[in-house]
Every structure is written in structure tokens, then in C-alpha cells.
Amino acid sequence: MFFNMYNRYRFKSTFFLSGSIMDPLKKFLVSPTKSAANQIKLKNWDPQYSWNKSKIDTEIEMEQFSKKISELQYKLFAANNKSLLIILQGADASGKDGTIRQVMGALNPQNCYVKSFKVPIETELAHDYLWRIHIEVPSKGQIAIFNRSHYEDIIEPSVNNLISKDHLILRCKQINDFEKYLSENGTTIIKFFLHISKDEQKRRLQERIQDPAKQWKINESDLVSHRNWDKYMGAYEKVLSSCSRKWAPWFIIPANVKHFRNWAISYIILKKLENLKPEFPRVVLNPSDFIFD
Amino acid sequence: MFFNMYNRYRFKSTFFLSGSIMDPLKKFLVSPTKSAANQIKLKNWDPQYSWNKSKIDTEIEMEQFSKKISELQYKLFAANNKSLLIILQGADASGKDGTIRQVMGALNPQNCYVKSFKVPIETELAHDYLWRIHIEVPSKGQIAIFNRSHYEDIIEPSVNNLISKDHLILRCKQINDFEKYLSENGTTIIKFFLHISKDEQKRRLQERIQDPAKQWKINESDLVSHRNWDKYMGAYEKVLSSCSRKWAPWFIIPANVKHFRNWAISYIILKKLENLKPEFPRVVLNPSDFIFD
Numbered sequence A, B: 001m002f003f004n005m006y007n008r009y010r011f012k013s014t015f016f017l018s019g020s021i022m023d024p025l026k027k028f029l030v031s032p033t034k035s036a037a038n039q040i041k042l043k044n045w046d047p048q049y050s051w052n053k054s055k056i057d058t059e060i061e062m063e064q065f066s067k068k069i070s071e072l073q074y075k076l077f078a079a080n081n082k083s084l085l086i087i088l089q090g091a092d093a094s095g096k097d098g099t100i101r102q103v104m105g106a107l108n109p110q111n112c113y114v115k116s117f118k119v120p121i122e123t124e125l126a127h128d129y130l131w132r133i134h135i136e137v138p139s140k141g142q143i144a145i146f147n148r149s150h151y152e153d154i155i156e157p158s159v160n161n162l163i164s165k166d167h168l169i170l171r172c173k174q175i176n177d178f179e180k181y182l183s184e185n186g187t188t189i190i191k192f193f194l195h196i197s198k199d200e201q202k203r204r205l206q207e208r209i210q211d212p213a214k215q216w217k218i219n220e221s222d223l224v225s226h227r228n229w230d231k232y233m234g235a236y237e238k239v240l241s242s243c244s245r246k247w248a249p250w251f252i253i254p255a256n257v258k259h260f261r262n263w264a265i266s267y268i269i270l271k272k273l274e275n276l277k278p279e280f281p282r283v284v285l286n287p288s289d290f291i292f293d
Helices: A007-012 A056-077 A095-101 A130-134 A154-161 A165-186 A198-210 A219-229 A229-242 A258-276 B007-012 B055-079 B097-102 B129-133 B152-159 B165-184 B199-211 B221-226 B229-242 B257-275
Strands: A083-090 A110-116 A143-147 A187-195 A250-254 B081-088 B112-116 B143-147 B188-194 B250-254
Touching: A056 A258, A056 B229, A083 A095, A083 A258, A083 B250, A095 A143, A095 A258, A095 B007, A154 A165, A154 A229, A165 A187, A165 A219, A165 A229, A198 A219, A219 A229, A219 B112, A250 A258, A258 B081, B081 B097, B081 B257, B097 B188, B143 B221, B152 B165, B165 B188, B165 B229, B165 B257, B188 B257, B221 B229, B229 B250, B250 B257
Parallel strands: A083 A143, A083 A187, A110 A143, A187 A250, B081 B143, B081 B188, B112 B143, B188 B250
Antiparallel strands: none
């Protein structure tokens, strides 16, 4: 964070020298042409993919990404006219918390916050399902990170057969409209699905059972959701296909390999922030207004 | 953040080898025995003080502090039974935003947020002055950073002669009671006053006028408050003396030298977190509850 000891690695990083051979913005994007009738299949997306990038290489590059992200974040704050909403979804143990700690930790909390959406409480259930979401969207100049989101209101009812197929389709449409409205009003939206394999989930849950530093993270419901793996993936295929739109794209991030997951997400956030082109506001100062003693 | 290249400096850091010769927890603390009748004098506190610590030394040590703070923050989150409230106050251009960016940037936004209190809006004014503050106090497991706070409700009225002396004394008492109540209910409170000199404020304001990347931060009210320097310092002397209590101590941080300011604040936060001794919750797991396919 404070000074850069990595310069000596600069010329080892082929990624920066040769330009991008593999562009995460394209490779992991769910095409906006997908729909409920023309769904993606998660089995065609490799959760183990890591582009043969070593841990050390991704970390060196991420230091550079983080530095640029920090500068852009500060300009976004100063410009105070646009906002960024990052949505994280994924199965239990897919790495949502770890991503926040390892990727978003580099962000300045002055204009960045994380909202974790849990099982809705009474007041929330008394409202429409987007009510509690709308309250938490970022204001101008801010970056919000949603750890789970309104997509839980499709995934959970879908897995547990709580609402009809027609109702699920309706919700997808409502969410697309809501996100479009937000984007028309200055919010850039990026959605990450952390894609792990069923075996990797099992491995991570078993680790949580055994590691005293991780036991607090597990409860029996995790096992239930592990048993329902196929239903969850089916629900995600619907959502990812129906709700990836150009104003709020879904990215399917290979997440078995944690350092690659972090690298890909960090890269995509950087590119989206660069596209926003935030600038310090131009202020026309009248020096005669500023007279010191 | 990602890996530590500073090990080779380890043995150059006399601070860690020889133990603390100067303890910021003591040196910068406003004694809880102070009161309105027995006030501190800010002219006796040197804003330029930096313990002859070089920028590079503070940065190397802060890397180590940050790493430890991150670990303790994660345990605080896991333990989910206590919270930390950090209050930043100081004159315009005293470095509140910079402190947040450079010190608090190391915190994980998952369980840390910044609340900046501006001039109260209509709904806020319609309530008692602690109403908007209480809403924002950290929940269990969280760290909140207040950029300005309820102390503005003493400083501003005091400087502008808006409420009587008796009323100011009453507010100090109410704030002490409020903070005591919070601490009795699991919130550790640390309050930092960023202490700069009048000349340093002038220098920073002039820099804001001249630097295109900083012009957005200045407005005419900054000049008014510069002219009222003595009144502000007088109001702060009252507040610092009347409201430093063992459950919510004030620290007067020398803030002319930015890298020392960052170092001292980082050190104090680390020590306070260490005192909290957060631990991962002990969970008694019944392996028979966890049967995989």
C-alpha cells in the first residue's frame, strides 16, 4: 500500500508487456443475448480455470491494479456524480467473504461499503423484495458491494419451489427493469457469480468443520444446500441467462483457484472504473475570495 | 497487502527491537482527570512533533501494524460480540480524509464503514442532536469510523455563540453519559483530535487553491473558519478537557507531519484492538450432523 517494492518485477509481467491475450471482460461475460429460452450451461464453464497464472504473478499484478483502483476511486469520490455497484453471488463457500477481504480490502472505506444481505427480517418481508435493496444502493461518488442481493429472491424460492415458474420469470424481468433504471441514473453495475465445483464446495465445508478458525462459519444449512447442489446450479443458470444485460452484465468467475478469482475480479473492476473516466471537478476559483490574515 | 517484502528491514526497526521508549497511548492521551475547570492548553501540545521518525520507518512499521490490525479485525467480526467506534475531529484541512485513506484503507470493508457527518439536514434537525449519531453506531463485530461527529454540536454552536455556556456544559455531560452507555454495551470508543498549527492550515488551504486536484475540496467557509482559528481552538480545549474519560478517551495527535500522524493513529488502533482480545468463537460441532454425499 505505502510504497512499491515490486518495480523490479515489472519486466517479468508478460501480461502488461504483451497486452492481454485473454480478456476477462470477454471470456467470463455472460452474453446479453442469452435468455430463459437460450440458457448457458454451467458445466461448460470450467471452475478450475486459472490461465496457468501463478499465485505470485497474480499478486504482483494485483498490487498494480489496486493502486490504479485506489486512484480512480478517489476521483469517483471527488467527481461525486456517478456510482458503482458490485454484486457478489455464489454457492455457500464459493468465496464471497474471501473476495471482499482480499480484493475489496484495497478500497478506501471513505466511499466504499459492503452490505451483506441475510435472510429477510420482519420489516423487510413486509415490503416488496426490492425495497431493502433500493435503500442500500450507492449514492453519487460511492462504491457499494453487495454480498448476496436481490438474486437470492429468485434463487431460494426457485430451489425450494416456493413460487411458480411464471412468477420467477416475472421477477427476472422486474430485476432487469430495476437495474436498468439504476444504470440510467448514474450507477454502473457489475455482477460476479463465483463458480466453484461441487467437489470444491465439499472440500471447503470439510475444512470448515476441521479448522478451529473456521468452525464458526458452518452450520447445518450448508449441508442441506450442498445436497441441493444441482437445484442451485439450475436456478443460477436461469438467472445468469435471463439477467445478464449490457447495463448490468453477469461475469462467471472461475473460483476454485482463489488467487485467480481475486485477480480476475480485480481486473474487471479496474476496467469498469477506467471506463467511467472519473475526473476531479473543475472549479473556477476567484482568488479574491480567498484572503488570508 | 499481499505479501511482505519488508522482512529485510526487520532488524532496522529499533521501535520493535528496543520496545517503546515513547508510548503514544500515554503521550497523546488527554488525562481523564481534566475538566472544564482544569483545561488543557493546546499551545502546550506540539503539532509538529514527530519523534524524529522518518517517513520510511513509519511506513515499514505501519505495514506490520496493518497486518495485525487486519487479523484482529477479522476475529472481531467472527466473535460478533463487541464493536469499535473511532471518532475523528479536527480543524478544516487537519487531515481527517487523508487519515481515513491512508490508515483506515487497510481495514476490510466487510465489517468497517465510514460515516461522514455533514451539516444536519431537516429530518436530523427535527430530532435531538444524538439521534443521527445513535443510528450510525457500529453493530456487534463492526468497526465504525466517524468523520466528524456529535462533537460538532458543541464546537460549532460554541464558536458561533449559538447556545449558552450552561447549555454547552450540559451537552458535554450528555455526551459523556451517551458514550458511557455505549461502552457499557460493548462498544470501545477511541477519539482522535488531529492537531495542526494555524500556519499549517494556511499552507494546506493555499495548496488547495493552487492544485487542480485539490480545488474541489475548498470553499469560502474554510477561510471563515481559518479566521476564527482561536475560537475553534478554545472550543476544542473545552471539549477535549470535559469529554476525555476512561471509557472514551481523547488523543491529541500531532498532525502537521502526516506520516507521523498516520503512524500514531495506526499504533493506537492496534493497541486498542489487542486489548479487546477478539477470538474465533468456540463451536461444539457434532460430526454426525455433517454427512456428505
